[in-house]
Amino acid sequence: MRLYAQELRRILKSTRAKVVILLAVLLPILMALLANEFNDANTLDSDGNIVPLHGREALLFIKENSAEGNGEATVERLQDALLTYQSLYDEYGMDPLGSGFPLDVLWREVQPIRPLLRMITLTYSTQEESVDLRNMSVDTLDSFYEDVEAKLISVMQSDQELRCPVMISKAQHLFQKVSTPFYVSHGYSRDAFDYIEFAILFLVILSVALSAPVFSERYSTGEDSILRCTLYGRGKLVRTTVLAELTVVTVMYFVGIGLHLLISDMMFGFDTLKESVQTLYTVYSLPNMNLLELQIVLALSGWLCCMAVTAMSLCFSARVTETSTSMVLSLIIVILPTLLYSISGGVSWLLAFLPSASVGLSNNMLMSLVDLRFLMIGDKVIWYPVILVCTAAVEFFLFVALTHLVYSKHQVTK
Amino acid sequence: MELEMKNLSKNFGKNKAVNCVSARLTPGVWGLLGANGAGKTTMMRMMAGILEPSHGQVTFCGKDIRNNSEYRSAFGFLPQEIQFSKDLTVIDYLNYVAALKNVAPALTKERIDHLLSVLTLDGVKNKKIVKLSGGMKRRVGIAQAMLNDPSVLILDEPTTGLDPGERIRFRNFLSASSADKIIILSTHIVSDIEDIADSVMIMKDGELNRIVSKAEYDDLEKLYISIFMEESDR
Numbered sequence: 270m271r272l273y274a275q276e277l278r279r280i281l282k283s284t285r286a287k288v289v290i291l292l293a294v295l296l297p298i299l300m301a302l303l304a305n306e307f308n309d310a311n312t313l314d315s316d317g318n319i320v321p322l323h324g325r326e327a328l329l330f331i332k333e334n335s336a337e338g339n340g341e342a343t344v345e346r347l348q349d350a351l352l353t354y355q356s357l358y359d360e361y362g363m364d365p366l367g368s369g370f371p372l373d374v375l376w377r378e379v380q381p382i383r384p385l386l387r388m389i390t391l392t393y394s395t396q397e398e399s400v401d402l403r404n405m406s407v408d409t410l411d412s413f414y415e416d417v418e419a420k421l422i423s424v425m426q427s428d429q430e431l432r433c434p435v436m437i438s439k440a441q442h443l444f445q446k447v448s449t450p451f452y453v454s455h456g457y458s459r460d461a462f463d464y465i466e467f468a469i470l471f472l473v474i475l476s477v478a479l480s481a482p483v484f485s486e487r488y489s490t491g492e493d494s495i496l497r498c499t500l501y502g503r504g505k506l507v508r509t510t511v512l513a514e515l516t517v518v519t520v521m522y523f524v525g526i527g528l529h530l531l532i533s534d535m536m537f538g539f540d541t542l543k544e545s546v547q548t549l550y551t552v553y554s555l556p557n558m559n560l561l562e563l564q565i566v567l568a569l570s571g572w573l574c575c576m577a578v579t580a581m582s583l584c585f586s587a588r589v590t591e592t593s594t595s596m597v598l599s600l601i602i603v604i605l606p607t608l609l610y611s612i613s614g615g616v617s618w619l620l621a622f623l624p625s626a627s628v629g630l631s632n633n634m635l636m637s638l639v640d641l642r643f644l645m646i647g648d649k650v651i652w653y654p655v656i657l658v659c660t661a662a663v664e665f666f667l668f669v670a671l672t673h674l675v676y677s678k679h680q681v682t683k
Numbered sequence: 684m685e686l687e688m689k690n691l692s693k694n695f696g697k698n699k700a701v702n703c704v705s706a707r708l709t710p711g712v713w714g715l716l717g718a719n720g721a722g723k724t725t726m727m728r729m730m731a732g733i734l735e736p737s738h739g740q741v742t743f744c745g746k747d748i749r750n751n752s753e754y755r756s757a758f759g760f761l762p763q764e765i766q767f768s769k770d771l772t773v774i775d776y777l778n779y780v781a782a783l784k785n786v787a788p789a790l791t792k793e794r795i796d797h798l799l800s801v802l803t804l805d806g807v808k809n810k811k812i813v814k815l816s817g818g819m820k821r822r823v824g825i826a827q828a829m830l831n832d833p834s835v836l837i838l839d840e841p842t843t844g845l846d847p848g849e850r851i852r853f854r855n856f857l858s859a860s861s862a863d864k865i866i867i868l869s870t871h872i873v874s875d876i877e878d879i880a881d882s883v884m885i886m887k888d889g890e891l892n893r894i895v896s897k898a899e900y901d902d903l904e905k906l907y908i909s910i911f912m913e914e915s916d917r
Contacts, residue, residue, distance in 0.1 A: 271782050272782045275778060275779045275783075282775065283769075284769075284770055490767070491762055494731070494733055494765065495760060495761075495762060495827060498732055498733050498760045499755065499780065499783040500785045500831075501783045501785060502755070502783055680734050681728055681734050
């Protein structure tokens with residue numbers, strides 16, 4: 270405990286840690302504020318002129334005009350929404366979701382039912398053509414949630430990588446666990462969720478900046494020669510250093526992501542977190558979660574990834590004597606999944622086994638949850654997000670053990 | 684108490700840095716003299732247990748020093764070249780090393796205060812080590828090596844960077860603390876050890892050329908030069 274306290278003190282006193290921790294607090298806050306900047310809306314002033322709204326002002330306006338539509342997306346409400354759409358179409362002679370529709374009516378009548386109309390459109394449109402809402406029978410919606418499942422199957426059958434029957438069966442099994450009716454609570458944007466992933470990516474990079482130089486710096490300065498020949502200078506020192514680094518990274522991560530989520534949720538409103546993942550993303554998404562649960566899963570999986578990447582950086586650091594080499598190697602591993610995903614355009618076991626597989630741009634945990642991603646092992650199908658969590662956990666323990674081994678076996682030759 | 688090197692060798696590729704060195708060290712101050720590149724540092728690293736020998740072994744009281752916690756509890760080491768963590772103060776660093784050496788918490792402050800006073804580091808204890816002069820840094824290095832009051836103390840070129848006054852103070856300090864300890868002082872400067880070493884090991888080309896006790900030489904410098912002249916005469 271004494272050594273652990275000393276090791277923590279040593280880390281926290283370093284200029285590098287101070288800068289990294291400061292960035293870990295400021296960057297997620299900045300990103301949460303930026304996420305709010307993507308809201309835009311047009312309204313009319315008292316003279317009938319169009320007034321563009323932006324940022325928080327637009328968000329409040331959208332939320333105020335959508336509030337009436339919040340609640341469970343029952344079949345009855347979906348049918349009412351379709352009827353409203355059709356009557357507005359007939360009354361104004363134009364598509365209420367198209368451009369040129371009177372703004373005041375749009376906000377008053379269409380905005381509250383917009384998420385419901387989107388769900389109907391996504392469910393009944395085909396790859397070839399969009400559903401004709403104007404002529405659609407409301408009775409079609411009697412079996413809406415069964416039709417969503419059928420849509421899921423048809424989407425998978427039309428995708429070359431997903432058409433395998435066991436994958437479809439697995440997806441069906443997962444979808445059947447999703448609570449219905451979905452819940453609509455308009456306000457939170459997908460951009461804001463992208464920013465959560467950006468914040469996690471930055472926090473992982475900052476963790477690398479903190480942990481990659483730890484042992485290699487001791488080697489390159491010669492300090493290792495002193496520490497290594499003390500009573501606790503090998504096994505106990507490496508275990509304590511790893512534990513202290515992981516503690517600092519964990520606290521830094523949760524403070525950073527916690528502040529990001531808190532600010533983001535305060536701006537969008539905590540009430541919006543009740544919304545189902547399916548109403549914000551694709552209607553046939555597989556996670557049985559609302560947005561709050563999705564945020565928790567993203568934050569926890571991000572933390573697990575952060576731990577795996579930190580352990581990997583420490584392992585590199587224990588192996589190489591140049592700080593810059595350890596840092597560059599670790600950063601390459603962090604960005605490699607994004608590169609591999611953009612080159613291959615899909616997931617693979619190679620990608621999944623990188624400790625940073627769940628952070629990045631299109632390859633991140635959020636996209637893995639809301640997209641349909643699976644991998645096969647023999648004739649078994651595993652949902653990709655589950656693989657990401659398992660590989661990160663395995664790699665964390667693997668790299669911690671390797672760090673211990675590599676550091677203990679290091680020989681002072683320079 | 685006895686520290687023994689048995690047929691100790693270290694090869695780096697085809698280069699034999701240390702070749703078949705055997706010696707038995709008992710309490711006292713031991714000088715390790717040799718030109719740069721003679722293999723002193725490699726030998727000290729093997730004695731410190733931070734470099735694995737290619738052949739042979741080092742034993743402390745009859746037991747191999749590898750994974751020997753008794754040896755590491757009783758050991759202090761000052762390497763030739765070190766840069767300290769740039770963010771730690773003298774006192775922070777000594778507290779950190781004391782924890783690593785498992786110096787009892789109650790004793791730590793007393794030991795640190797004593798060493799700071801003896802090594803005249805009192806006035807800079809709250810300063811960052813990187814901001815100290817070369818001589819002061821060296822003294823911090825000596826202080827960390829002495830923290831656990833070691834029975835075996837290995838100092839590799841300890842006087843590098845010390846001014847003449849500091850060298851004298853260091854020699855006096857070492858003489859005063861040498862009772863019942865095996866102290867090994869490596870240097871290529873004869874005057875650093877000739878007054879305080881009870882015995883001197885002279886290394887040349889990775890081999891232990893000879894071990895001479897204080898009683899066996901009148902002029903160490905003359906002896907040292909004659910050993911190195913042998914080579915050129917041949």
